[in-house]
Amino acid sequence: MSKTTRATQALVRAGIAFTTHAYEYDPSAERIGMQAAEALGETPDRVLKTLMAEVDGKPVCVIVPSDCEVSMKKLAATFKGKSARMMKPSDAERLTGYHVGGISPLGQRKQVPTAIEAMALAHASVYVNGGQRGLQVRLSPHDICKALNAVAAPLVS
Numbered sequence: 001m002s003k004t005t006r007a008t009q010a011l012v013r014a015g016i017a018f019t020t021h022a023y024e025y026d027p028s029a030e031r032i033g034m035q036a037a038e039a040l041g042e043t044p045d046r047v048l049k050t051l052m053a054e055v056d057g058k059p060v061c062v063i064v065p066s067d068c069e070v071s072m073k074k075l076a077a078t079f080k081g082k083s084a085r086m087m088k089p090s091d092a093e094r095l096t097g098y099h100v101g102g103i104s105p106l107g108q109r110k111q112v113p114t115a116i117e118a119m120a121l122a123h124a125s126v127y128v129n130g131g132q133r134g135l136q137v138r139l140s141p142h143d144i145c146k147a148l149n150a151v152a153a154p155l156v157s
Contacts, residue, residue, distance in 0.1 A: 002132070003020045003022070003130070003135065005104070005107065005130055005131030005132055005135065006097065006104075006106075006107030006108075006131055007104035007105075007106035007107040007129070007130050007131030007137065008020065008106075008107075008130060008131065008137065009107060010106045010107035010147065011106060011137065011139070011147065014146070014147045016139060016140075016143045016146070016147055017139065017140075017143070018137045018138060018139040018143075019137065019138045019139075020130055020135060020136070020137055020138075021040055021127065021130075021135070021136045021137070021138060022134055022135055022136075023036060023039035023040055023134055023135075023136065024039055024134065025101065025133040025134030026039075027101065027133070031066070032049070032066075032101050033047060033048070033049035033065075033066025033067075034066050034067060036066065036127070036129075036136060037066050037067075037127075040127065040136060042127060044065055044066045044067035045065040045066075045067065045068075045119070045120075045123070046065075046123055046125070046126050046127060047065070047066045047126070047127045047136065048063050048064060048065055048066065048116070048117070048120055048126050048127065048128050048141075049063070049064060049065075049066045049129075050062070050063055050103045050104060050105045050128060050129050051063075051064065051070060051086065052086075052087040052091070052092035052095065052096065052103065052112075053070070053072075053075060053084055053085060053086050053087055054084065054085055054086075054087055055075060055076050055079040055081035055083070055084045056076075056079075056081040056082055056083060056084075058079075058081075058112075058113075059087065059095055059110075059112045060075070060079055060084075060112055060113050060114065060115065061105050061108070061112050061113070061114040061115070061148070061150075062075060062114075062115055062155060063105050063114065063115070063116040063117065063120070063128060063144065063150070064116075064117040064120075064155055064156055065117060065119065065120065065156070068117065068156040068157070069156060069157050070086075070155055070156060070157070071155060071156060071157040072084040072085065074153070074154055074155050074156070074157075075115070075155055078115050078151060078153040078155060079113060079115070095108070095109065095110060095112070096108040096109055096110075097109035098129075098131060098132075099132075099133065101133045102129060102131060102132040102133040102134075102135070103129060104128060104129040104130055104131040104137075105128055105129075105144065105148055105150075106128070106131070106137075106144075106147060106148070107131055111148070113151075114148040114149070114150040114151070115150060115151050115152070115153050115155055116141065116144060116145060116150045116151070116152050116153075116155075117152075117153075117154070117155045117156055118152045118153055118154050118155075119154075119156075120141045120152075121141050121142065121145075121152055123141060124140065125138050125139060125140055125141075126138070126139070126140075126141045126144070128144065
């Protein structure tokens with residue numbers, strides 16, 4: 001497995017400190033983020049999942065703890081929209097250039113507005129997908145906000 005991806009390259013270009021962590025990806029896992037947390041021996045609130053959604057038909061990226069569900073009402077409000085819905089997996093892959101299970105908020109083909117769950121900022125470091133299945137990057141949640149110009153907001157139910 002290569003530990004150099006568009007996501008890690010984006011972090012290097014931005015001058016952001018990070019470490020990479022490979023784990024055994026289980027394609028049959030019911031909840032990919034939870035499986036990653038377990039494989040890494042980390043608590044689910046530190047292993048964040050990247051979800052692609054649409055607010056009023058426009059794409060957005062959402063980063064939340066792997067054990068949480070996104071509140072569509074809160075997501076829409078965060079981006080000053082009326083409604084939100086999850087993006088179809090095929091659309092998410094086409095937009096980001098990553099495969100489902102390996103979608104990183106970093107290094108996507110097209111940068112879209114991004115929101116991170118505000119609770120994640122309480123941690124010194126968190127994990128996000130590194131741009132391929134079975135690869136996570138650990139970094140400061142504040143650096144995620146800086147790299148993506150992400151807004152921190154309450155996003156979970």
